Amino acid sequence: MLEVSKLECARGERLLFRDLNFVLEAGTLLEVRGANGSGKTSLLRMLCGFLQPAAGEISWRGKTVNAGNEEYRSELAYLGHHNALKDELTPLENLRYALRLSGIGATDTRLQEALEWAGLRERRHQSCATLSQGQRRRVSLARIKLSPSRRFWILDEPFTALDVAAVERTRDLVAAHLAGGGMAALTTHQEVPIPAPATQRVELSA
């Protein structure tokens, strides 16, 4: 479904990787590994379409991934380094906004459930500025949880700042998505084995 061929990434004068090829089908997990600065985030951002490849091509259902490919974007959910939360808003308001922006309908009950899953039910009416790093991450993950209709999840270091229980819940979330025929690409430094129908590994060496 997602085809990456002869992908090359250069940041400034530095070549991060070249000749990267892989194919992701439904149910496949892509694990991107590598040291700091080896281009993991760049690869994920390229898959999002933020970064233009120096060479090679990324295509989704046979169509090139670029700014004009709205069909691809409507099947994508992305969790970046930043949590994409507004400090001024409450977790509930942040989630509601994010879902409306990407055209995902969600009832208030589902939003409440997602916040419950994130362990933030009591804090749903507090501004996000008062939350800890881990709690913010969990709000952001709740957004991903509410996007099961998005086929392809791109998660950049999803386990950062999470406690053990939250890491397990996140792992189960991704596993369930994959089992349901979804796809995911993620980077992590933690050894968190995620059960998946199929796993692809990409090792980047700087």
Added chain:
Amino acid sequence: MSAPGLLDSVVAVVARDLRIALRRRADVMTSLIFFVIVVSLFPLGVGADPVLLRTLGPGVVWVAALLACMLALARLFANDYADGTLEQMVLAPQPLALLVLAKTAAHWLTTGLPLVIVAPLLGVQFDLDADALLILLASLLLGTPTLSLIGGIGAALTLGLRGGGALLALLVLPLYIPVLIFGAGAVEASAAALGAGAHLSLLAALLLGSLVFAPWATALALRIAIE
């Protein structure tokens, strides 16, 4: 994406930005208070000669409005860029230009519109009569959205740059010149009994032109900024 989904996203962006502005009132008040103070300094500085003040009035109000708009511009995308919500906006299946338009509209409602509302009050300090105040109000109402739209391009281009604030002024102020000329000119023309119609039409034309062109250019610049 269907039309209702499109509209819903636009409304969501506007509503979110207005809500944030409401919770960060200090930010919104800064440019408004700047505007009020700068305009009020002139009568104090140049003395109380009514003829001189009447001549200076429209120009001073307009220049101060330009600077106040500039002051608020840096905020337009900077916070969204820093916290990652801008990336999510770029990823949304809706056309980015439309979301940019929504953000600009919210920005104008919180920075441009307050200026328009207090301007007639400040115009009284310059001994402008009722007709002139009305024209001033109309010219600002047509002109300030153009300032926000054009400013958006500059704000997007300077996103993430160190010392972007000064660069933003250098980029955007020259583009503001036509708006300034026709805006201040409208009040002067009406004072000279020439009628402000032509000036206001030109301001409206500038507004329409930038409504079409600016969001698209801003969207392009934003895509470059998040690379």
